[in-house]
């Protein structure tokens with residue numbers, strides 16, 4: 063695979079993420095029944111449908127506008143508490159993306175721009191049992207990746223960091239959202255939002271490699 067990517071590969075990454083969420087929505091709702099209202103898988107499905115529809119109508123759209131439109135579509139799709147945050151992730155990425163010639167450093171910057179935009183809204187830190195427990199380790203891994211190295215390998219490392227971060231939420235109590243009121247009862251369960259993010263990163267990898 064070439065060492066730079068563009069719109070076509072970014073679409074492949076996002077389609078990979080959509081497929082990964084769609085294949086795991088029941089597990090996500092099961093996780094949410096332990097720590098919330100059990101609708102996380104369903105709301106993520108609704109968000110992913112909005113993503114797919116936006117990609118389908120983006121044949122002649124610059125990748126920057128496509129990512130912005132995806133963010134907007136997610137925010138408009140009633141994605142529960144996750145929707146606005148996930149939407150801001152895509153909108154943030156739209157601010158740092160090119161149609162061609164993105165090397166590993168540029169891809170890392172794009173994803174970091176998305177995570178930073180999301181983090182401004184979320185304000186959660188590592189240890190708060192939220193999506194940021196998967197997002198922030200993924201960003202750190204990408205920031206440390208070889209700027210001219212393999213994008214595929216960097217994304218695989220980021221996906222591993224996100225999965226490890228999601229796994230670590232098992233031992234956390236929640237400081238945000240509904241789960242905050244459950245105290246120690248959420249111990250022993252992964253945060254569904256963090257698991258969604260780890261699936262999205264895994265999907266990015268699989269989509270790029272497909």
Ligand SMILES: [Mg+2]
Nearest residue numbers: 098099101102
């Ligand atoms: Mg819920």
